[in-house]
Amino acid sequence: MxxxxxxxxxxxxxxxxxxxxxxxxxxxxxxxxxxxxxxxxxxxxxxxxxxxxxxxxxxxxxxxxxxRGVPAPSAQGSVSAYLTYWLEAVAVHQLRENTHTRYTACVHQHLIPGLGKKKLAKLTAKDVRTWLNQLRTTCQCCARGIDARRDQPHCSAAGACCSKRLSPLTLAYIHSVLKSALEHAVREEEITRNVARNVRTGTPRPRRFEPLTADEARQFLAAARDDRLFALYELALRTGLRKGELLGLQWEDLDLRKGTASIRRTLQRTQTGGLTALPTKTRASERRIALPSECIHSLKEHREVQKRGATLEGWKDNGLVFTTQAGGPIDPANLNRRFRSLLERAGLRRIRFHDLRHSTATLLLEQGVELVVIKELLGHAHIGVTATVYAHVRLRLQCEAIDLLGRTLHNSAETQPDASADPPPCAPPVR
Missing domain, CATH: 3.30.160 (Double Stranded RNA Binding Domain)
Structure with a gap:
């Protein structure tokens, strides 16, 4: 077998x-x-x-x-192609026009030259980190050819690099634009994760500003008393309204009898529409505020002057509170020039118009006003914004409180009775 x-x-x-x-x-x-x-x-x-x-x-x-339920990335194109699509099809419908313009400049000046050739699906956190480190140490005059286009070069074209580097705030802004674009790519399931979120750039220091002191604020109001827009400057300093909110204010928004103002819009200049009334910056910015009695009085006087001007030939009635002499809207850039001239006449140091808003919050904090009240007045979306921006004021108030406590304890020690003396009869118990 x-x-x-x-x-x-x-x-x-x-x-x-x-x-x-x-x-x-x-x-x-x-x-x-x-x-x-x-x-x-x-x-x-x-x-x-x-x-x-x-x-x-x-x-x-x-x-x-x-x-685990995570789909495979479907992106086959480059980072440049996706950023272009995101700007033209997504961001244009979600952002205000001026914000979209800044995003577009950021993408074309920094993101596409630095990361545009890489495949979107193969982009890594290391690529983003390496690019940010290079961007941090690169002279912008040399990288973007700015010096070559100047009439009088003073950088590489002149033989000496000026080392004009991007500020930490600008780097953080560029990084945030990239994170926003990649976050939408994740939502559309083009990529599985947002690699830009894994890169930490650090928290940049906020811009330092020098608000007006109480004496300087009084000096400013005194110098602006004879100005045609005195009511605007006084309203800005006493209520902290933004420049666009002041210029977009209409008479129908004011109730001078009750002493209130409803903030519903902001006036801005855009590339396509020129001077345009837009919704407020955030939903929290749409608010109603109480008007000080001084502002009510100056607004009434301003209205009477405006009524006399409306009888002149060529007047255009737009319903705006603050207008040009012909009744048209005031350009924000023109207001900035008038404000700088007013500061020079008053003999005050040069500050931004927005620093009037900072001056309002600083002076209120120094008077002991609660932070939540200032947040509602300024129209901040979160109280954390108010607390962060004006942290230096809170630190000064803490120092004053600590000094006050120190004086209290020091005085108590000096006036403490002698221990050898007999205690007072029927002393009340301390609970």
């Missing part, structure tokens, strides 16, 4: 769904399998490695990610 041949051990077969692994003619190993794709579909992906183990490990990682 013949003995049957021993069965040869069969080749190991991978289970269904584990994919396939084989060696290519060029010597590399290729692994292929099905993973979850956007739209709750499945697609076949291929990975490569120098060894069978390496290719299998890459495929196993992708299948494990798919089993």
């Amino acid at each position: 013949t003995t049957p041949r021993e069965a040869t051990p069969s080749r190991r077969v991978r289970a269904n769904g584990d994919g396939t692994v084989y060696q290519r003619k060029d010597g590399r190993w290729e692994a292929a399998g099905y993973v979850l794709a956007p739209g709750n579909t499945r697609k076949r992906v291929r990975v490569y490695g120098t060894t069978r183990k390496e290719a299998l490990a890459k495929l196993t990682e992708k299948i494990a990610t798919s089993n």
